[in-house]
Amino acid sequence: MEKRNVIISVKDLVKNYDDFKAVQGLNFEVYENEIFGLLGPNGAGKTTTLEIIETLRQKTSGEVIVDGFSIDKDPNAIKRIIGVQLQAAGYYPNLNLIELLELFSGLYGVSVNPMEMLAKVNLQDKAKAKYKALSGGQKQRFSIATTLINSPKIIFLDEPTTGLDPQARRNLWDLITDIRSQGTTVVITTHYMDEAEQLCDRVAFVERGQIIALDTPDQLIDNLIASGFERKKEVKKANLEDVFINLTGQEWRED
Amino acid sequence: MKTPYSHTKATLALAKASFRSIMRSPSAVVFTLAFPLIFILVFGFLGGGGTKLDIALAPGSDMENPVIVALEKTGLVRITKDDNLDNINKDLEKGNYDALISVEKNPNGVPAYFTNVKYTSASLDKGNILKSILNEISFNLNTQNLKPTVTEIRATTVSGRLYRTIDFILPGQLGFSLLSTGVFGTAFVFFSLRQNLVIKRFFATPVKRSSIVIGEGIARIGFALLGALFIILIGHFFFKFTLIHGATTVLNMLVLATMGVIVFMGFGFVVSGIAKSESTIPPISNIITLPQFLLSGTFFSIDAFPSWLQPISRALPLTYLNDAMRKVAFEGAGLWDVKHQMLIMLLWGIGIYAVAVKTFKWE
Numbered sequence: 001m002e003k004r005n006v007i008i009s010v011k012d013l014v015k016n017y018d019d020f021k022a023v024q025g026l027n028f029e030v031y032e033n034e035i036f037g038l039l040g041p042n043g044a045g046k047t048t049t050l051e052i053i054e055t056l057r058q059k060t061s062g063e064v065i066v067d068g069f070s071i072d073k074d075p076n077a078i079k080r081i082i083g084v085q086l087q088a089a090g091y092y093p094n095l096n097l098i099e100l101l102e103l104f105s106g107l108y109g110v111s112v113n114p115m116e117m118l119a120k121v122n123l124q125d126k127a128k129a130k131y132k133a134l135s136g137g138q139k140q141r142f143s144i145a146t147t148l149i150n151s152p153k154i155i156f157l158d159e160p161t162t163g164l165d166p167q168a169r170r171n172l173w174d175l176i177t178d179i180r181s182q183g184t185t186v187v188i189t190t191h192y193m194d195e196a197e198q199l200c201d202r203v204a205f206v207e208r209g210q211i212i213a214l215d216t217p218d219q220l221i222d223n224l225i226a227s228g229f230e231r232k233k234e235v236k237k238a239n240l241e242d243v244f245i246n247l248t249g250q251e252w253r254e255d
Numbered sequence: 256m257k258t259p260y261s262h263t264k265a266t267l268a269l270a271k272a273s274f275r276s277i278m279r280s281p282s283a284v285v286f287t288l289a290f291p292l293i294f295i296l297v298f299g300f301l302g303g304g305g306t307k308l309d310i311a312l313a314p315g316s317d318m319e320n321p322v323i324v325a326l327e328k329t330g331l332v333r334i335t336k337d338d339n340l341d342n343i344n345k346d347l348e349k350g351n352y353d354a355l356i357s358v359e360k361n362p363n364g365v366p367a368y369f370t371n372v373k374y375t376s377a378s379l380d381k382g383n384i385l386k387s388i389l390n391e392i393s394f395n396l397n398t399q400n401l402k403p404t405v406t407e408i409r410a411t412t413v414s415g416r417l418y419r420t421i422d423f424i425l426p427g428q429l430g431f432s433l434l435s436t437g438v439f440g441t442a443f444v445f446f447s448l449r450q451n452l453v454i455k456r457f458f459a460t461p462v463k464r465s466s467i468v469i470g471e472g473i474a475r476i477g478f479a480l481l482g483a484l485f486i487i488l489i490g491h492f493f494f495k496f497t498l499i500h501g502a503t504t505v506l507n508m509l510v511l512a513t514m515g516v517i518v519f520m521g522f523g524f525v526v527s528g529i530a531k532s533e534s535t536i537p538p539i540s541n542i543i544t545l546p547q548f549l550l551s552g553t554f555f556s557i558d559a560f561p562s563w564l565q566p567i568s569r570a571l572p573l574t575y576l577n578d579a580m581r582k583v584a585f586e587g588a589g590l591w592d593v594k595h596q597m598l599i600m601l602l603w604g605i606g607i608y609a610v611a612v613k614t615f616k617w618e
């Protein structure tokens with residue numbers, strides 16, 4: 001956090017679909033090696049914003065610079081330094097995980113050892129399995145493995161923990177924290193505030209295509225309390241999720 | 256900073272992945288290999304034998320006679336020697352036997368034997384064949400020691416190539432195999448890659464669109480050619496499918512097959528673009544493949560169709576592929592000799608890809 005090198009800068013980003021304004025003048029910066037969270041309700045424009053930065057979608061106007069490359073001029077240079085996990089993306093049918101990783105290393109033009117990639121996300125024993133046969137958490141971890149193939153500077157994770165059970169979610173948090181500690185910048189979207197609070201260094205709240213707040217989770221909470229907000233219910237020292245984890249065990253289950 | 260990105264490598268990686276996927280897809284294997292092979296098997300066994308006459312030999316016939324021996328030598332009859340008369344008569348009525356023959360030795364010496372034949376109205380046409388066979392045999396046997404008084408017929412036969420059923424059926428089945436792998440395979444793969452966001456994930460990598468199409472094309476053409484080669488070799492070695500110039504003929508056929516599958520893939524791209532859901536792909540694909548399957552001379556020669564139907568047949572690309580394949584395989588034509596057929600396929604190719612470019616959707 002100390003150096004605050006800007007790795008992504010988004011200025012006045014606008015995206016219109018016909019007559020629907022999905023993104024209306026977004027401005028934010030992502031710093032190198034932080035976990036940056038985009039939060040907001042469904043349809044707020046999070047995914048659209050992400051996909052524009054990922055060069056998958058054309059913007060209507062504005063400027064996006066990723067690691068010094070403009071998305072207008074150098075989309076291919078950007079593709080080579082980012083890893084992308086799409087919400088609900090599928091993989092080539094009938095191939096096992098090793099073969100899928102071989103395919104992606106060909107697509108990225110790098111040579112990697114597929115088993116090492118699987119080891120990074122703890123899926124070695126699923127090497128010969130088909131993607132479809134994986135559990136929800138395993139699918140997400142495999143998706144993350146494909147984002148790491150080109151040793152990217154930034155990875156984008158779009159709702160990686162949606163639909164996972166608490167153990168799988170925590171397991172994924174560990175993985176994401178781990179990836180960040182290797183020097184990778186992480187941009188993540190989520191609906192879970194506990195997740196954002198645990199994981200993200202800074203979060204931006206997006207609502208109707210605009211950013212309505214951007215700061216560290218701590219600071220945002222402090223600001224709210226300073227404004228006189230108080231929870232209706234007294235906060236206990238544990239919540240129901242703690243109970244769940246306590247009863248069903250901490251360790252990650254394969255299925 | 257990094258090694259330059261290789262589009263060739265990306266294309267080949269895609270081709271490899273796609274090929275693996277096709278080989279593991281049951282529908283691809285069934286349509287490309289199993290169906291055509293089943294048809295070839297059926298027609299191969301049906302067509303191989305030619306006409307055979309079923310003849311019962313009456314119990315108590317003299318076995319040491321030259322008539323039966325000569326009959327068996329013709330290779331045109333199947334003689335049952337140990338059936339009882341009751342059964343024989345029943346089967347004659349049903350037409351299961353084409354005739355009953357009994358041969359008796361003549362106790363008076365000349366002629367040495369009487370040959371009695373009982374035909375059945377249930378099988379008149381085969382009875383007539385038997386009649387002429389018997390006439391010829393008896394003429395030959397009777398004139399063995401005689402000089403003809405009026406004329407001697409000296410017949411020779413030009414030794415031509417035997418045109419078997421397989422020579423007609425196999426190219427048709429090959430065409431069908433290429434058509435279905437081209438249309439169904441391409442349509443399903445691109446539709447599902449698009450629907451499951453596989454292509455979108457590809458676009459997040461530096462791969463070019465052309466690499467995706469070409470990689471997929473290489474895999475599908477490779478698979479189709481492998482299937483074609485398999486069908487040709489099975490046909491050749493098990494059913495005596497005629498390959499006039501051997502390996503050269505096979506090579507020419509594979510060139511035609513490549514051209515065919517590229518054209519048919521164009522239809523597949525169009526289908527994948529206009530299909531609204533996975534379940535609309537088979538009906539749309541069938542609208543394209545079924546008429547060609549029936550009208551393009553896959554099973555019957557187009558000449559056998561009523562004259563009003565023939566122009567429709569002659570408009571379909573598979574007709575020309577089948578035609579060219581048969582000319583190359585059986586008549587030994589070179590590729591230049593089938594340029595007319597290839598030109599029409601090329602025109603179809605240009606037309607269909609023009610439509611495909613308009614209708615194809617990436618997302």
